[in-house]
Amino acid sequence: MSVGRLRAAIAMLSLLGAGIAAYLVYTRYSGASLFCQTGGCETVQNSKYSEVAGIPVAVLGLIGYAVIFVTAAFPGPTSAALGVTLAVIGVAFSAYLLYAQLVLIDAICQWCVANDVVITLVALACLWRFRRENAYSVATASGR
């Protein structure tokens, strides 16, 4: 897959993740009911683990996806490296939140699981993009 397509894929996945995060932020601040098929969304959303230092994790996710989207808009190894860094932060923290759901809260939120899938795909795409971007750079340097 070309770097251009990878950047497009990262941008699309980031928008998808941002959409999920935005929905969770909206329900949190509007008081609207959360659409939930797994039955545990309210429990997770109202748990102590839904905030970090008073900031809802959905807000952190929204900001993270927005910045990853911006990194996808700019070409080059630096932008790719920043994307990888943010995506790995997202994967690591999402893994912790998944652990919290399964072990500490004993409830599963479908939106959180959907986010876990999206951020994992984003991280894989960012890593792939990083390799391709740097492959170009190294190849260009070696071929000079």
Next chain:
Amino acid sequence: MGKASRSKAQRRLVPSPAGGPAPAGRPAPSGWLTPARTLLIGVAVALVVAGALIGVSVAGSGSSSKPSPATVTGVAATNALFRGIPQSGNVLGNRNAPATLVEFAEPQCPYCGAWARETMPTVVRDYVRTGKLKIVFHGISFIQPTSDSERALGAFAAAGSQARQFQLLDLFYRNQGEEGTGWISDDLLRSLGSSVPGLDADRMMADRSSAAAKSQIQDSAKAAAQVMGSHFRTPTFQAGPSGGTLAPMPISTVDQLGPDGFRAVLDHMISQ
């Protein structure tokens, strides 16, 4: 081998994991900062940041610790849940609502906390906000040290005089510690009160010993004694059409305290 063919060969031998064509105009990596090192630094930074986030989250979620002002959680969710819903004293919702739910709860009781965190939001959104139901809260104290529970009940009653009892209650249970561990301190109550918009925490702390607060606590204790006798069990609920005789809700399992189970029992009670 000519210059052109040597370059081509070098391109093929590039230690690139992905390979692919090499477009012109890309910057060359600097000598020290190779792609591998860049990736290593990026992942290391990511893990440090993620570790810090997890550390803050773990520190703020300790159930047995005493929440400090910096670790009061659930403020946004609490404020969103009750925004725009009328309340007065220990009554939440439209006073003319066709149905009434009465709750008897103990501040240290873990099941009361679980109900408040997991089921109360559904009841508020689907029944109170829609005007179908009003909730009457009665706080009682019987878990040792009862002085801790009484301290909390005073704050609840005082917040009620500022029409903020249910925000304080909700925030209190979101930050609940383990029963009997002495976690209900004045500092905690002040921190919780300071987190509720429109609630004067200093006034709330001062009003805990007011005649109005004492009267509400005594009224709740009398109501609890009428319903439960001398064997207090919390949470205990009564429900039914407003103005009629409220009946005890037959809740006997943990599942019935959850949103779906509670809704099923409540629907049956208020439709009678």
